[in-house]
Amino acid sequence: MSYSVTDPSPRQKWTAGTLVILYAVITLLPLLWIIATGFKSPSDAIAYPPKVIFDPTLEGYVNLFTTRTRMSPDALSALGEPATWYDRIVRQYDMVISGPSRYGERFLNSVIIGFGSTFLSVFLGTLAAYAFSRFKVPLKDDLMFFILSTRMMPPIAVAIPIFLMFRQLGLSDTHLGMILLYTGVNLSLSVWLLKGFIDEIPVEYEEAALIDGYTRFQAFTKVVLPQAATGIASTAIFCLIFSWNEYAFAVLLTSGTAQTAPPFIPTIIGVGKDWPAVAAGATLFLVPVMVFTILLRKHLLRGITFGAVRK
Amino acid sequence: MTDETTSRVPASAPVRLGRKIKGLSDRSVAWLFIAPTIFLLLAINIFPLIWTIRLSLTNFRANRTSADIEWVGLRNYRRILTDPDIWNSMQATAHFLIWTLVLQVLIGFTLAYLINKKFRGNDMWTTIIVLPMMLSPAVVGNFWTFLYQPQIGLFNYVVGFLTGADPSSFSMIGDVALAPWAIVIVDTWMWTPFVMLICLAGLRSIPESIYEAAECDRASKWRQFWTITIPMALPFLMLAVLFRGIENFKMFDLVVQLTGGGPGSITELTSINLKREAFEKWRTGYASAYAVILFVTVFGLASIYVKALNKVKER
Numbered sequence: 001m002s003y004s005v006t007d008p009s010p011r012q013k014w015t016a017g018t019l020v021i022l023y024a025v026i027t028l029l030p031l032l033w034i035i036a037t038g039f040k041s042p043s044d045a046i047a048y049p050p051k052v053i054f055d056p057t058l059e060g061y062v063n064l065f066t067t068r069t070r071m072s073p074d075a076l077s078a079l080g081e082p083a084t085w086y087d088r089i090v091r092q093y094d095m096v097i098s099g100p101s102r103y104g105e106r107f108l109n110s111v112i113i114g115f116g117s118t119f120l121s122v123f124l125g126t127l128a129a130y131a132f133s134r135f136k137v138p139l140k141d142d143l144m145f146f147i148l149s150t151r152m153m154p155p156i157a158v159a160i161p162i163f164l165m166f167r168q169l170g171l172s173d174t175h176l177g178m179i180l181l182y183t184g185v186n187l188s189l190s191v192w193l194l195k196g197f198i199d200e201i202p203v204e205y206e207e208a209a210l211i212d213g214y215t216r217f218q219a220f221t222k223v224v225l226p227q228a229a230t231g232i233a234s235t236a237i238f239c240l241i242f243s244w245n246e247y248a249f250a251v252l253l254t255s256g257t258a259q260t261a262p263p264f265i266p267t268i269i270g271v272g273k274d275w276p277a278v279a280a281g282a283t284l285f286l287v288p289v290m291v292f293t294i295l296l297r298k299h300l301l302r303g304i305t306f307g308a309v310r311k
Numbered sequence: 312m313t314d315e316t317t318s319r320v321p322a323s324a325p326v327r328l329g330r331k332i333k334g335l336s337d338r339s340v341a342w343l344f345i346a347p348t349i350f351l352l353l354a355i356n357i358f359p360l361i362w363t364i365r366l367s368l369t370n371f372r373a374n375r376t377s378a379d380i381e382w383v384g385l386r387n388y389r390r391i392l393t394d395p396d397i398w399n400s401m402q403a404t405a406h407f408l409i410w411t412l413v414l415q416v417l418i419g420f421t422l423a424y425l426i427n428k429k430f431r432g433n434d435m436w437t438t439i440i441v442l443p444m445m446l447s448p449a450v451v452g453n454f455w456t457f458l459y460q461p462q463i464g465l466f467n468y469v470v471g472f473l474t475g476a477d478p479s480s481f482s483m484i485g486d487v488a489l490a491p492w493a494i495v496i497v498d499t500w501m502w503t504p505f506v507m508l509i510c511l512a513g514l515r516s517i518p519e520s521i522y523e524a525a526e527c528d529r530a531s532k533w534r535q536f537w538t539i540t541i542p543m544a545l546p547f548l549m550l551a552v553l554f555r556g557i558e559n560f561k562m563f564d565l566v567v568q569l570t571g572g573g574p575g576s577i578t579e580l581t582s583i584n585l586k587r588e589a590f591e592k593w594r595t596g597y598a599s600a601y602a603v604i605l606f607v608t609v610f611g612l613a614s615i616y617v618k619a620l621n622k623v624k625e626r
Contacts, residue, residue: 017432027442030465046463128347132345147348156605157359157603165358180351248564265450293442301441
């Protein structure tokens, strides 16, 4: 490394590092607390002072995935020994498992709607971005601005008519309805991000392909798409994170078959104040995003600052 | 951009060549590629907006579809602008907006400044700081109600430990004086990293040579900070404020899970208030007028702000 007058001194670096790490640790505490609470027993979860060291148990996870009924001690002893480890956990509270909870379904809905809308937004977004990047489109700047301005629309301003529209079209509480809705919200970001990525691919590649006898469409699929793969992937992550986390539309437009996890998780708490089960549900829902963020940090951080850096 | 692209293409324009070769013409490919996107954006964004404006002039109620729809002109708008409840939620929103922006800019810029000192491992710590903003606000907000529990909550315990106050003596989300701050704290925790990332991009865009020149002129570090760092990072900082401002004006998920607008209606931000009018009281026409007013407010404030931003950039 070459010496430079503007380089921070080792002491400055040390101070800056300490302060940033201190902030990072504080910011991480609530997240670690969610994960830890998921492995606590209900009594440990509400202990005072808060317990940092505790006997880990999977009770929260068992309660998250099951519904249980209380039984009299006589009926319980008539059932004989618990057959599985999760039966045994439930049995401590004089209860038996009566069936699966709805968490699995809601989680699956989040996966279906998240991936469905991500695929659609990236698919349509790539086509539109390619056209805007390579062709002379009349009123191009106006169209691009129109696409961006839909991003500023508050969800609440459109929630009422979308609610009515979905009711009329039979789309309320369906996977298809939610996929289309999230695609509509994600598309603007997707087009803008992807146009940036495709602009960076030299046109000469396609020109060579066209001269070799490819059609425009073949040049697009065989030359441009492979080149834009990284850009497409990072755009997809943004769309996926948005759909995964979305709450306002989900809570207003879904209630049963297509309900996603974010509106469902807060209802787990119920009357029993079962915080470990809520924490378990939150952990399973949040940890994939955290792992994603850490693994793909380079692409993600670039995408967030994208709008700012380009202007 | 295309003008640039086409001007780079030599006179023998292969674009024209492509058209001659079998398959669709460029023009039809272009429209084929753009049309689905435009159609979906019209259906999901523009059409509903027009419908909202139409509904706002009626007394329609979505839970009584058989009732006759009456045109009431601007009556809904008049009623909203004179409704004290709505002014209350405007005030709650203003408090939330101003304080989250102040705190996030101060902390976010400081963090970006420190990270830009390029200490070892700064990449890893940046990623860790960014984690909260990637998560679902509703799920996180819901869990913060647990951290805010009097006595057993981690937040109360830590505050009690640091200040000596009894952790069961205060309730962040149950107390009228504290609840507005409870939502500011969680939003700041969650979104400061966003401001930090944009500021970091700003700081990294400042060419090293400017500092070297200032160093040659023997400008003090303090002077360099105020005459180089701040002015050059300012457009980025303002952009971060714009994004956060728009988002927090629309704030719904985090706060609805955290306080539900309570206690009373002390943290009932406009979006929560609107949701209540539209989906609990089912005053659809009235709520539509409310939505239009909010929408116009965001757009108005944002465009004034963007004008100011452009002036700063031109300097």
